[in-house]
Amino acid sequence: MPIHEKSLIRPENLVTHDDLVIDGVDVSGHWSTFIKGRSVTDYNEAMQDEIAALPGGENIHRCWQCGSCTNACTVNAVNNDFNPRYWIYLIRLGMEEELLRDKDIIWQCVSCNKCTYACPRDVMPEGVMKATAHWLELKGHTPKSPSTIFDEEFTRQIIKTGKIEETRVITRFFRGTGQPLRQNWLEALIVNLVKRFPVFYLMRLGLSVVFRPKTRGWNKARHAINEYVHEVEEANRKALGLGGEGAK
Amino acid sequence: MPDDLKKVAYYPGCALEGTGHAYNRSTKAVGKELGLELVELKDWNCCGAMEVKNIDPKIQTYLSARNLSIAEDMGFDKVMAPCNGCYHNLKKAEYDLKNDAGSKEVNARLSGKAGHKTYEPGAVETIHALDWIKQAVGEEELEKRVKNSLKGIKVANYYGCMYTRPRHIFPEKDKGPASESTSKPHFMDDILGAAGAENVDFPLKTACCGGAHSLSDSDTSTKLVLNILEAAEACGADVVATECPTCHTGLEMHQMRAEKVLGRKTNVKILYFTQLLGMALGLSAKTVGVQENMSDSRAFLKEKGLG
Numbered sequence: 265m266p267i268h269e270k271s272l273i274r275p276e277n278l279v280t281h282d283d284l285v286i287d288g289v290d291v292s293g294h295w296s297t298f299i300k301g302r303s304v305t306d307y308n309e310a311m312q313d314e315i316a317a318l319p320g321g322e323n324i325h326r327c328w329q330c331g332s333c334t335n336a337c338t339v340n341a342v343n344n345d346f347n348p349r350y351w352i353y354l355i356r357l358g359m360e361e362e363l364l365r366d367k368d369i370i371w372q373c374v375s376c377n378k379c380t381y382a383c384p385r386d387v388m389p390e391g392v393m394k395a396t397a398h399w400l401e402l403k404g405h406t407p408k409s410p411s412t413i414f415d416e417e418f419t420r421q422i423i424k425t426g427k428i429e430e431t432r433v434i435t436r437f438f439r440g441t442g443q444p445l446r447q448n449w450l451e452a453l454i455v456n457l458v459k460r461f462p463v464f465y466l467m468r469l470g471l472s473v474v475f476r477p478k479t480r481g482w483n484k485a486r487h488a489i490n491e492y493v494h495e496v497e498e499a500n501r502k503a504l505g506l507g508g509e510g511a512k
Numbered sequence: 513m514p515d516d517l518k519k520v521a522y523y524p525g526c527a528l529e530g531t532g533h534a535y536n537r538s539t540k541a542v543g544k545e546l547g548l549e550l551v552e553l554k555d556w557n558c559c560g561a562m563e564v565k566n567i568d569p570k571i572q573t574y575l576s577a578r579n580l581s582i583a584e585d586m587g588f589d590k591v592m593a594p595c596n597g598c599y600h601n602l603k604k605a606e607y608d609l610k611n612d613a614g615s616k617e618v619n620a621r622l623s624g625k626a627g628h629k630t631y632e633p634g635a636v637e638t639i640h641a642l643d644w645i646k647q648a649v650g651e652e653e654l655e656k657r658v659k660n661s662l663k664g665i666k667v668a669n670y671y672g673c674m675y676t677r678p679r680h681i682f683p684e685k686d687k688g689p690a691s692e693s694t695s696k697p698h699f700m701d702d703i704l705g706a707a708g709a710e711n712v713d714f715p716l717k718t719a720c721c722g723g724a725h726s727l728s729d730s731d732t733s734t735k736l737v738l739n740i741l742e743a744a745e746a747c748g749a750d751v752v753a754t755e756c757p758t759c760h761t762g763l764e765m766h767q768m769r770a771e772k773v774l775g776r777k778t779n780v781k782i783l784y785f786t787q788l789l790g791m792a793l794g795l796s797a798k799t800v801g802v803q804e805n806m807s808d809s810r811a812f813l814k815e816k817g818l819g
Contacts, residue, residue: 430527452772
């Protein structure tokens, strides 16, 4: 079994002694080598199967912990708490509590697929990250992430019309996540554009509001996809033991 | 010139009708200038971008399969998608329909209910705008057609994620020197090189710009973009050439955001490779839509004698 690495050496697990002498050696003070003893008894044995049942998580059992995914990871380079290999390890062991320490960053996977490119075992770690983020939300451990809110709005519009109209996705996304639309960098971009070609941009904006892009003859496809989405949602909830019509 | 590349089906995708309109305009203009014909797919739909797969990957496969079946119905065996997202998704649908029984089953069911033919893999090949220009025209011919060489312009060619990853959905890549490489792609370098550009040795060709979370996790995206832009400048590049509307707008947006939020300004210009190529072929900056870009490269281009 791989060494349980740095995660045990956390401030709250360090033991500090004001006055301790062992075999005549003074080891008082703050030593990272003294770690609280612990035993884990609350393994969540269903966790791997549940995540494997969600889209993207199917191959998690193939992992042999080489670490190629974390080594290649784009987000890990920005934030080294983002560690796909470690999370896969925790999921496979069922160490839910340990995984939940990182619950608020798992959704940040940018889907660059470097991990999937590097993985020698076809685990498809990118899919596993998405499945894990999805699992956390379905289980109620985290609220819907900004990414999920964006994905849902985007998908809703495609199902409705067959196409995407960017301004609408963006404004609805900002509203859905409670962010102000007026952000100085966004304003600077828009002002620059409009200043350069006021007539062109105002016309294009106006046109896209009046003539929303849509695919002709999309009706039947819309019904078919809606029906299927409903089916998938039911199946996902069932796999996680959440019952039928839960709160979404 | 291979005959089947002279006239191909064209799948612009949603981004090219919106923020990436300059890419649409310049791709069409370059095609026209080179004597290549594009026939837009009739009543195409969105490919699902990077979002629908997170709801369910099989819906995404269906969305792309519907577009492929339209291309087949129109009598084409090649469809060209200039957007990396579209290109990637059509390729992935082709792979999944060939290799995954579940995807095949859902596609058949949804196609049946939607009332159109079920797409069978193998009928239509998806190519990128880079494949299209490189294979239909080639460097030698391009060199002959250049009227306004890009000589003296240092370019960092940026390919992003979806053009090369994951490897298994691109069976034609990594097949020797003439084919595209997934680790060190070179088609854009070849094309712009033929147009006279000086390609810098850029190590972040396939780095990620954080495009999937451009808005939902802006801080991460800004860091990733800044890294790409600063690396390009360190390599001596004047311009980052792009071939994907998501990368392109991501770079432009976060170049501005890095300046306004982090106080880190970069001066490297961001242009679609079709814009650079178009200007080299003698088209004006306006014809290739330079004015539609969010970042302003007009003064730079003028100084270099382009546009």
